[in-house]
Amino acid sequence: MITKFDSLFAGHIDMENVGYGGTAVNDRKFSNKELAAVYDKTDAIAKLMDRSGFDTFWLAEHHFQPEGYECLPNILLTAVHLAHITKNIKIGCGFNIAPMWHPLRLAEDYATADYLTGGRVRFGVGRGYHSREVETFGSPLFDQEANRDLFEEQVDIVFKAFNNESFSHKGKYYTLPPSVPYRGYQLEELTVVPRPVNPVECWQPIQSATPRGLDFMAKHGIRGVIGGGVAEGGAMNRVVEAFQQAYARAGRQLQLGENLSFGFQFYIADSVEEGIKEAGKYYEENLKMFGPLRLVRALSDEQIEIMSDPAKAPTADLPKIDDAVKAGGFLTGPAEHIIEQLKLLEERYPGLERISVGQPVGTPRAVILEQLERFSKEIMPAFKGSVQQPVTAD
Numbered sequence: 001m002i003t004k005f006d007s008l009f010a011g012h013i014d015m016e017n018v019g020y021g022g023t024a025v026n027d028r029k030f031s032n033k034e035l036a037a038v039y040d041k042t043d044a045i046a047k048l049m050d051r052s053g054f055d056t057f058w059l060a061e062h063h064f065q066p067e068g069y070e071c072l073p074n075i076l077l078t079a080v081h082l083a084h085i086t087k088n089i090k091i092g093c094g095f096n097i098a099p100m101w102h103p104l105r106l107a108e109d110y111a112t113a114d115y116l117t118g119g120r121v122r123f124g125v126g127r128g129y130h131s132r133e134v135e136t137f138g139s140p141l142f143d144q145e146a147n148r149d150l151f152e153e154q155v156d157i158v159f160k161a162f163n164n165e166s167f168s169h170k171g172k173y174y175t176l177p178p179s180v181p182y183r184g185y186q187l188e189e190l191t192v193v194p195r196p197v198n199p200v201e202c203w204q205p206i207q208s209a210t211p212r213g214l215d216f217m218a219k220h221g222i223r224g225v226i227g228g229g230v231a232e233g234g235a236m237n238r239v240v241e242a243f244q245q246a247y248a249r250a251g252r253q254l255q256l257g258e259n260l261s262f263g264f265q266f267y268i269a270d271s272v273e274e275g276i277k278e279a280g281k282y283y284e285e286n287l288k289m290f291g292p293l294r295l296v297r298a299l300s301d302e303q304i305e306i307m308s309d310p311a312k313a314p315t316a317d318l319p320k321i322d323d324a325v326k327a328g329g330f331l332t333g334p335a336e337h338i339i340e341q342l343k344l345l346e347e348r349y350p351g352l353e354r355i356s357v358g359q360p361v362g363t364p365r366a367v368i369l370e371q372l373e374r375f376s377k378e379i380m381p382a383f384k385g386s387v388q389q390p391v392t393a394d
Helices: 030-035 038-050 075-084 104-117 144-163 211-220 237-249 271-292 301-307 321-327 337-346 365-378
Strands: 002-009 056-059 090-093 120-128 202-205 225-226 260-268 328-333 354-358
Touching: 002 038, 002 365, 030 038, 030 337, 038 056, 038 075, 038 271, 038 321, 056 075, 056 120, 075 090, 075 120, 090 202, 104 120, 104 144, 120 144, 144 211, 144 271, 211 225, 211 237, 260 271, 260 337, 260 365, 271 301, 271 321, 271 328, 321 328
Parallel strands: 002 056, 002 354, 056 090, 090 120, 120 202, 202 225, 225 260, 260 328, 260 354
Antiparallel strands: none
């Protein structure tokens, strides 16, 4: 039964001239003042969600983006700040990119945030997809096998640090602690100080859904996010079943949809046609940003090349929002139409509790706030158990 509603914000600033015919991604450049405006935008979204009954506000860790798309480099630090200006909303790490961290620093920083926010931060990990980010921090991305090997060892270490008063680790990439003398004795174990004081609820995006990746998630009890953000939106039944099967191999039986969140982009409008018309340019901006990063598997090399040319892209054979709406990944139209689509998911996936909704990168602050408020008033009350708080001015 769906009882929790979240939203994902990757950290894009307001920008003009969006869509296939708008400014090319690599031609976008902004001043430091303009890029820093993402923090005020984040604050505004968090405050609205806090007073509107949403459960978790998910943020994404990214670096080095003068183009203005993903401008939040430290979501744990941001989460502590947001907890100070809100009362109820949880702040989710969607996601900390483990290959850009030392695993012990990630464990320490999360544990600190957990304590300072009274347990309002949701932990999350990912492998990364920007070569400019991951490779700059000295970790592999083009070598996907090495990237996964490193990621798995790092996450193993993080959970050791969370779950043990003291521990040691010896693997391919890390020997912890190093065998060195310290204050009269030989160092053999480490203690992370502090450790989390609340149970750690860890989330990870599901992209390729390989047996290896899903088995690793089940090993640590990691919950999965399907769709939303850069991934195909909505419920992919093959992935949902594979996730359930991985947990079964680990000795835990889940209901279909349990421990998962389904992510959607959305736009409430008087009709499906109106929603497509109004949100189409934002959908296109999102695709032209992420397509060249090979996160949209259906795109050919030729389509990716054309997508970067504002003169050719609008009339080329490129994905349109109509296709995403038809496939169920982009929710639009009247509230009752969106409710109907979500109710069908409830019926098909009895273990599903959490839905995440958001807007594509490029969507202005005013539109995000208006759409989230409408969602809280017009859609959330239709789901038993979802919390609807009174909406008041700041």
